[in-house]
Amino acid sequence: MSARHALLLDSNVWSHLILGLPDKQARVLAGLGALLQKYPGATLATSQMCIAECMVGARRLPDPLQRQAAQSELEHEFSKPDLVVVQVTSQVLDWAATLRADSLRRVTTLGGPLPGVDGGKLKLPDAAIAASCLDFSPPAVLVTENVADFLYLEDGVQKTVAGLVVEKIG
Numbered sequence: 001m002s003a004r005h006a007l008l009l010d011s012n013v014w015s016h017l018i019l020g021l022p023d024k025q026a027r028v029l030a031g032l033g034a035l036l037q038k039y040p041g042a043t044l045a046t047s048q049m050c051i052a053e054c055m056v057g058a059r060r061l062p063d064p065l066q067r068q069a070a071q072s073e074l075e076h077e078f079s080k081p082d083l084v085v086v087q088v089t090s091q092v093l094d095w096a097a098t099l100r101a102d103s104l105r106r107v108t109t110l111g112g113p114l115p116g117v118d119g120g121k122l123k124l125p126d127a128a129i130a131a132s133c134l135d136f137s138p139p140a141v142l143v144t145e146n147v148a149d150f151l152y153l154e155d156g157v158q159k160t161v162a163g164l165v166v167e168k169i170g
Contacts, residue, residue: 008129047092049129050129092134131162139165141166
């Protein structure tokens with residue numbers, strides 16, 4: 001896909017925007033507003049993986065009425081025509097497998113399974129979300145609350161998975 005700029009919103013961003021408590025929702029909305037100013041004309045996007053993760057959050061709610069309301073709200077938001085949804089295609093999964101394998105190789109080289117910025121042990125769902133950013137030309141900016149999930153250290157230098165631009169929100 002090509003777009004001038006695309007902001008790919010991670011699952012945690014959607015969760016706070018749609019299902020979050022009012023004060024957290026307001027902070028995320030303000031952060032998103034600031035990013036839309038930083039990237040004028042940007043398209044909002046997400047991955048099918050993010051949608052699936054959000055649906056897990058809604059479907060695990062114990063109260064059936066709350067569960068149905070949350071699911072309906074998420075379905076409404078994810079069906080908006082101006083939102084680009086990256087399909088989890090075989091190409092995206094192939095990129096995700098490569099990103100995850102690279103991450104595991106780095107961890108092995110460092111001598112332990114350290115998560116986040118210290119070791120860069122990228123989980124497969126996060127690898128699929130990062131790979132979804134690569135579906136854009138140029139790659140989408142990944143917007144997440146969990147920046148550390150997409151960072152690693154190499155020779156003392158902090159890097160991002162696949163060289164993505166990762167913006168913290170929330």
